[in-house]
Amino acid sequence: ETGVTQSPTHLIKTRGQQVTLRCSSQSGHNTVSWYQQALGQGPQFIFQYYREEENGRGNFPPRFSGLQFPNYSSELNVNALELDDSALYLCASSNTGATEAFFGQGTRLTVV
Amino acid sequence: SQQGEEDPQALSIQEGENATMNCSYKTSINNLQWYRQNSGRGLVHLILIRSNEREKHSGRLRVTLDTSKKSSSLLITASRAADTASYFCATDGWDNFNKFYFGSGTKLNVKP
Numbered sequence: 001e002t003g004v005t006q007s008p009t010h011l012i013k014t015r016g017q018q019v020t021l022r023c024s025s026q027s028g029h030n031t032v033s034w035y036q037q038a039l040g041q042g043p044q045f046i047f048q049y050y051r052e053e054e055n056g057r058g059n060f061p062p063r064f065s066g067l068q069f070p071n072y073s074s075e076l077n078v079n080a081l082e083l084d085d086s087a088l089y090l091c092a093s094s095n096t097g098a099t100e101a102f103f104g105q106g107t108r109l110t111v112v
Numbered sequence: 113s114q115q116g117e118e119d120p121q122a123l124s125i126q127e128g129e130n131a132t133m134n135c136s137y138k139t140s141i142n143n144l145q146w147y148r149q150n151s152g153r154g155l156v157h158l159i160l161i162r163s164n165e166r167e168k169h170s171g172r173l174r175v176t177l178d179t180s181k182k183s184s185s186l187l188i189t190a191s192r193a194a195d196t197a198s199y200f201c202a203t204d205g206w207d208n209f210n211k212f213y214f215g216s217g218t219k220l221n222v223k224p
Contacts, residue, residue: 039152043200
């Protein structure tokens with residue numbers, strides 16, 4: 001167990017809807033990164049939050065947004081869901097200067 | 113893109129045999145890490161190798177890094193059925209520290 005928890009585990013949404021995914025980082029970690037993993041592919045970096053500020057973003061449109069809270073937990077919000085947003089969403093927590101990131105078990109999002 | 117690519121895409125071996133997976137990447141890196149993923153769930157960190165290191169060992173795992181060829185290999189010795197999983201390499205660079213780029217993975221099947 002990595003100490004990184006994600007909720008919910010599974011989610012089914014309709015195209016056009018909005019979704020919020022949650023991640024609790026490992027105790028003592030101040031950085032959370034989000035990744036999208038489509039079926040059969042490797043994870044792709046969405047964005048990273050450090051001390052409540054976005055600290056880098058991958059090639060994802062603005063309808064993907066996030067938040068980090070003072071306790072370093074984080075949310076990933078996706079607006080106007082598209083069928084291609086169906087994927088496993090992973091969050092990873094790490095600490096400043098650390099090279100290793102610990103991943104949660106992911107949220108499986110299905111858009112129908 | 114800095115994304116790593118694993119080779120082969122799939123590997124099937126008998127229990128007790130060694131498994132070797134390769135990873136290539138495109139730009140200079142800070143660290144290279146290997147992760148395991150069981151059944152599309154969370155990623156488990158296996159081993160990290162820094163750009164100034166050439167080889168690391170951890171239990172039955174051996175990782176090599178050749179920065180001149182921009183490649184790494186992961187060797188699992190005396191494989192077990194429980195090693196059946198997908199294996200990913202992930203890189204980060206000095207300008208995107210702790211923001212990982214993953215390859216598409218090697219799917220390892222260890223037959224009992």
